[in-house]
Amino acid sequence: MAAPEDLIGVGKKSLYAKREPVYPQKIDGRFRRLKWLVMAVTLTIYYLTPWLRWDRGPYAPDQAVLIDLAGRRFYMFGIEIWPHEFYYVTGLLVMAGIGLFLVTSVAGRAWCGYACPQTVWTDVYQHVERWIDGDRNAQIRLAKAPWGPAKVAKRMTKHAVFIAIALATGGAWIFYFADAPTLFRDFVTGQAAYVAYATVGVLAATTYILGGFMREQVCIYMCPWPRIQSAMLDEKSLIVTYKQWRGEPRSRGTKKAATLEDLGLGVGDCIDCNQCVAVCPTGIDIRNGPQVGCITCALCIDACDKVMTRIGRPRGLIDYATLDDCAIEAAGGTPKPLWKTVLRPRTIIYFAVWASIGLAMLFALGGRTRIDISAQQDRNPIYVRLSDGEIRNSYTVKVRNMEARPRQVEIALDGLAGAKAWSIDGSRESAARSTKLDVPADSVAKLKLFVAAPGSGAAKEDFSFKVRSLDDEAETASVESRFERPEAGQ
């Protein structure tokens, strides 16, 4: 049988490509410093948030941000979300989605280049690599070097640090789901739940694999977002662009360029120093134009600016520019001012949609009541004839107290003349138009309520249950329900 290589021709490409290793070179510049800042901010948020405290009184946890899966509550500073209010979370996700649209239409793949966890952690891992193995050239030499004690020691050190970072990454995640100090103590003393260790293990493994090995391949092969972004970008979006009209034809070295110029031959600013390729964390050549491998981290801008400054050429051969501006500049015109690029109908509409969802949610949040009632009429049987001829229906009434303190409420019948209600703990002798109920803090109280009304009346009669909190707020809520009687003759 023929080897796979034979099937596609000798010396030609295989059906499966080996990963080309990427050894990004150290670089400093405006965008590198911006990336440091974003990394510091995002990692600080990630690691510190679960440790912030927020006093909610004795009946609720004091962790500022807590996703309590077992108790089905989501706490975020002064806001507590119940499962039925999950639309707030949905709204946040919609806002995040539209926010990404907005950012993409303004500044291309800014999310990919600066804030995406895959980018941030890959960046961290590449810094560790440079710290232990040296810069790009040292790393390439080490990779080619035969295995020896020094290489083994370096590799072991590197992967030990990788795994430590991975464990710290996975370890921080679980604190969002339980009281952080308690969980930390339980975790290190081996008393935490099995699922806590499993979560840390899984997240540490994915961090180690995705940040330590997969890196840019996650962006190129696994992540759907680059494909979506390609469709969202347009010729008015700021993207990292090599200004071909200015750079080409390339020359190798400034001296050669001077010679060519003296000869009256066309020569571009690009001296083909390959610095833009050397610093790229995904190993692409930006001079090939916009491509799916480019996460617009802008490190090539830093690298090129440095070179241009050194050879006395204007900066910005590689720059954040729109394709439109590139075309204008190539034709000798002046590019549009930045504000015109940022403020255009598309971005304004995205922002308007984004902001109105946010305002609507804030409005809803401000006006929401922290008490609610629901009533389910028992269907089997629908009605019961009592010995004195009255008809009884029964209802399962649920009162939701969303405040972190116990509340007493009054449930009253609204409508249904002559009817009286009593709970399963009471009796018909004690029946009244309303009944009191103690609802524990932050929970739902269920009450089976019997309602008896005169036997004569409509077969179906609508009425409401009204709930009112017996405290200073006197919050109210009501729910419609129905009383049913046997049809005449039954």
Added chain:
Amino acid sequence: MADKRIDQPTGTETMGHEWDGIEELNTPLPRWWLWAFYASIAWAAVYVVLYPAWPLVHSATAGVLGWTSTGQLEAELQQQRAARAPLMRAIADTPIEQLGQHPQLMQAAIEGGRAAFKVSCTQCHGSGAAGSKGYPNLNDDDWLWGGDIATIQYTIEHGVRQPDHDATRMSQMPAFGKDGILKSDQIADLVAHVRTISGQQKPDAASRRGAVLFEQNCTACHGPDGKGSRAVGAPNLTDAIWLYGGDADSIAHTIANSRYGVMPRWGNHLDPVTIKMLAAYVHSLGGGEQAPKPELAEAGATNNGRP
């Protein structure tokens, strides 16, 4: 043979396949993807050995671990039973009159009774315990033998009109018509009286004649005012609830032929805890009474009303 070449616009090698001018390019997959594919094949091989996999004629290959879904279910049920055992013991150890003082036990008993009711009782009383003609509605506040929780438990345990069982609920109304005690016009008069005391019609000559007949024939069990007696299981004839119907024809049929509804004595079939839970459930349906009625206490010595 396929013609391989480099595709000019992309600089990518073609696979040599062409359909109507559309060519397939060789864009290589990453090699790690290939290894992931091999790893999943290896995983499948391990899975096939460990778990039921290949369908055979009557079943599937068993797998080395011997796992079955029914086995898993049985294990989970076993776990549930074990977890419930202390609760069941607590219900068994608590006298039924005191169950109400332990809300959690009471709630557990009601839920257990709800499940048991679906198995043993719905055939006659209906799934919502609303009964039907001849089968009492257990939701209402009218009880033939008493509606406090202990009395309900007794009725369930010993049944109604069970032969060869002294403790059963026993009552029998004479078949006044069939046995020739009353003539049909006298029965019609009685019907008029019964419908008068239950507020279904106005007093008239027939009902006044019926009142005299009632005094002579019915008061022993139903009482002078027709309100019945739980000690002997005689229904209250003045209320709105009729086990066999409150219209004139139904009442006439009842007086002429009597009725003889029975209920099994569940003490024979169910364990005491289940009966206790059934009583708690029936008591919770809305008509449950708090304390035994005084008349039951008086009659208890002479009758099989209560233990």
